[in-house]
Amino acid sequence: MIVGLDNSAEITRLLRAWGSGDESALEQLTPLVYDELRRIARQYTRRERIGNSVQTTAIVHEAWLRLNTTKANWQDRAHFFAVSSKMMRRILVDRARARVAAKRGGQADRVAHSDAIDLDAIPTTEPAASLIALDDALRDLARFDVRKAQVIELRFFGGLSVEETSVALGIAPQTVMRDWKLARAWLARELGWREG
Numbered sequence: 001m002i003v004g005l006d007n008s009a010e011i012t013r014l015l016r017a018w019g020s021g022d023e024s025a026l027e028q029l030t031p032l033v034y035d036e037l038r039r040i041a042r043q044y045t046r047r048e049r050i051g052n053s054v055q056t057t058a059i060v061h062e063a064w065l066r067l068n069t070t071k072a073n074w075q076d077r078a079h080f081f082a083v084s085s086k087m088m089r090r091i092l093v094d095r096a097r098a099r100v101a102a103k104r105g106g107q108a109d110r111v112a113h114s115d116a117i118d119l120d121a122i123p124t125t126e127p128a129a130s131l132i133a134l135d136d137a138l139r140d141l142a143r144f145d146v147r148k149a150q151v152i153e154l155r156f157f158g159g160l161s162v163e164e165t166s167v168a169l170g171i172a173p174q175t176v177m178r179d180w181k182l183a184r185a186w187l188a189r190e191l192g193w194r195e196g
Helices: 005-019 023-048 056-069 077-103 127-144 146-157 162-169 173-191
Strands: none
Touching: 005 023, 005 077, 023 056, 023 077, 023 146, 056 077, 077 127, 077 146, 077 162, 127 146, 127 173, 146 162, 146 173, 162 173
16 A cells, blocks of 8 residues: 555645756655655565565665656656656666676577566576566557556556556556456466466
8 A cells, every 4th residue: 555645635746846846845755755665666676586686775766866857747646656666667677688688698688478487486597587578578468458557567566556556547446456357367378477
């Protein structure tokens, strides 16, 4: 559950002020969103389970730096956390691609979906390749159903609840659940996951 639901209006107000160029809003916003950004980063690193040196704090700080250079028209806090979650995923996927490229002498090959496994079931040998495979599969899913890919990203990586995902995407909770089930089944087939 996203912390600070009771200060949602304040976060939205500060995001909009920051987007309009008010740097003092950024100072006020930081302590209100930092813990939630760390929670999202922990979700990513827990799923990645690669035993690498990427720390939650490092991911948050890199994402925060990128967010600070992004001129966004923030709609609300759900929009902010959705963008933050996507940015953290990009950071981890970029790092995973770099690790795979380094292991293969600089050749970052695309990992076939059928060669990947469930990230939670990864022993420790090639989790970076599995993260890349999942990212590739999500991109493929987004080509024909953007919303389902967004639901997976927000729930699986961002750790958002059905209700939070509903708010972030502006759809009914029932639609989130339907998209979640269908997208998971599609990914399971593409990646050879065992559903359970």
